[in-house]
Amino acid sequence: MQKIPLMLAKAGMTLARDVFRGDSPVGMPLCGKGTELTDSLIARFENMDAKTVYVAGHPVSEEGERSIDDLLRELDFRFSKTLQEPLNALLYNIYKAYLTKWMGGRQ
Amino acid sequence: MTGKRSDLKKIIMDTKTLPTLPSVIHKLNSLSDNDKSSVQEMAKLVSSDQVISARILRLANSPSYGFYRVSTISNAMILLGVNVVKSLALSSSIFAIMEKDIVGLWEHSLGVGAAANLIARKLGLPECEEIATAGLLHDIGKVIISIKCSDAEKEILKLVRERQIYTMEAEREIIDTDHAEVGGWLSKCWFLPDKLSEPIAFHHDVAASKNHRIKTAVVHIADVLISASGFSNSGESFVPPIQKIAWDTLKLDEQLLAELVDEVEDKLVEVKNFSLEMMGD
Numbered sequence: 001m002q003k004i005p006l007m008l009a010k011a012g013m014t015l016a017r018d019v020f021r022g023d024s025p026v027g028m029p030l031c032g033k034g035t036e037l038t039d040s041l042i043a044r045f046e047n048m049d050a051k052t053v054y055v056a057g058h059p060v061s062e063e064g065e066r067s068i069d070d071l072l073r074e075l076d077f078r079f080s081k082t083l084q085e086p087l088n089a090l091l092y093n094i095y096k097a098y099l100t101k102w103m104g105g106r107q
Numbered sequence: 108m109t110g111k112r113s114d115l116k117k118i119i120m121d122t123k124t125l126p127t128l129p130s131v132i133h134k135l136n137s138l139s140d141n142d143k144s145s146v147q148e149m150a151k152l153v154s155s156d157q158v159i160s161a162r163i164l165r166l167a168n169s170p171s172y173g174f175y176r177v178s179t180i181s182n183a184m185i186l187l188g189v190n191v192v193k194s195l196a197l198s199s200s201i202f203a204i205m206e207k208d209i210v211g212l213w214e215h216s217l218g219v220g221a222a223a224n225l226i227a228r229k230l231g232l233p234e235c236e237e238i239a240t241a242g243l244l245h246d247i248g249k250v251i252i253s254i255k256c257s258d259a260e261k262e263i264l265k266l267v268r269e270r271q272i273y274t275m276e277a278e279r280e281i282i283d284t285d286h287a288e289v290g291g292w293l294s295k296c297w298f299l300p301d302k303l304s305e306p307i308a309f310h311h312d313v314a315a316s317k318n319h320r321i322k323t324a325v326v327h328i329a330d331v332l333i334s335a336s337g338f339s340n341s342g343e344s345f346v347p348p349i350q351k352i353a354w355d356t357l358k359l360d361e362q363l364l365a366e367l368v369d370e371v372e373d374k375l376v377e378v379k380n381f382s383l384e385m386m387g388d
Contacts, residue, residue, distance in 0.1 A: 001373050016373075054376070074337055078346050081273075087349040091335055094365045098372065 004060050006045055009053050013037045017054035019045060058102055068103040075099065112283045116292055118255045131156040139189050149189065150181035157216045157243045158250065163187065164240075164299060176300040178237045212250065214378075215333060215341035216243050221378050222329035222371045229367060230357060232321060234302065241306035242326050246341070248290030248307070249274075256282065264342060274343050275311060287311050313353040324353035332371050338379070 001016040015035045021027035030048055031041065037055075045053065066074075075095055082088040134152055138144045153159055163183045168176060177183045223242030227235040253260045259282050266277040278285040291308025299307075302319045306326040309316040316323035327350060333339075334346045 001376050003376055075335075078335060078337055078344065081345045082348045085348045087351065087354055088346060090361055091331070091346075091349065091364060091368075094361070094368050095335055097365075098368050102372075 001054055001056060002058050002060060003052055003054050006042065006051055006053055008060050009037055009042050009045075009055065010059075011037055011039050011042070013059055014056040015053060016056040019050050019053055022049040023051055068099065071099050071103070072096065115256065115282055115284060115289070131159060146184050146189065147181060150179075150184050153184070154180045154220070154240065154243065155217060157213065157220075157247060160240060161244055161247060164303075168299060178234075178300045178303050179240060211340035211342065212246060212253075214339035215343075216246055217378050218333040218336075218338045218375060219243070219245055219326065219329045221374050222332050223325050225370055225374055226325050226329055226357075226367060229363070229370070230325075232325070234322075237302050238306075238322050238325050241303045241322055242329050244294075244303065245290070245307050245310045245326050245330060246286060247293060248286030248288070249342075251289055251293055252278070252282070252286060267342065267344075271344070273345060273347065285311070311347065313350045313356070320352075320356055324350075324356040327353045328357065328359070332367065333375075336368075336372060336375060338375055 013036070015031060015033045015037065017033050018029055019031045020029055028048075030045060030050060033054075035041070037053075075092070079088060079092045083092060131152065135149060138149050138152060153163065160180055163180060164177065177186060220239050220243030224235055224239035227238040232238065252263070262281050263274065263277045266272065266281065267274055270277075275285045275287070287308055287310060291304060294304035294307050302322055305316045305319040306323040309323050310326045310330055313320065313323050313327050331347055331349050334341075334343060
């Protein structure tokens, strides 16, 4: 899941969170999660003052964002003291798979 | 108890006030001015700040109020009334200055609170909100050490950097105690209920938790998950070892852990945004 400004939203992306008027959780709900975005939907959000949307996966690369190699190197460092513990090794592998999947999900 | 330790204990027992991030207060004020906002909304906002949460819980649990033990912010808000909570929040806005390393800790606490809540719900445990509160407050000892013994804290951070050790180890070496124990003392003198004080005092030693081991185990696992995700800079560089007793108590398995990682990471996107928003104000 990634939070992006509405101007970077493109048709074909999938909403990961509900969208509300004025981005306020107490605002009027505009669209439910799981919906695939279309150009007209994005235009409607713009009219209704929604400025950011949560989309599934990681479709937009942000400036200054770390690469998958950096992320994995940091992960290795964080686990460097505890990798010999079986439970921590398990968690390490889960995180490694998660990061790879997450970054691989980029379009 | 050695000299250093009892000195520190005295300093902490003397704690009357704690600093806090002021934007929570502004948000709380505007929320309480709005006729349409509910106690639940305000409680949710306040719960996102460990220091205000702690202060309100401390008040609600103090003998002068004479209430039963309260362990959730929404209960405390109902018992104390919105106006008391508001003035409490206002008075604490004096403590506007937050140092950078505390902001990291604040984010870490927010993350652990959210993760603890997620784990508790996923496992279908009772009293999810208490568990989340315990998660939010679990490192309150670090806040106290940083405020009350800033010199010692600098030494601790230096030692952690130089020797690449856990904060706990450095704390034991320099102040002869650690943040979990300090948090335990603090929750005792604030009359927090056991279900909060045990997870705070034993989140690094789950086996020592006798009455609320499940809650302590959840907070421990939540702490490990947030450290593993590298979510914020709480001064701790390394993932603590997962304690077998916590794993067994919660009957976790690989499948469950993988699902938790997915859900926690999703939640952290929101927590991060919330925290940036709060700091940007």
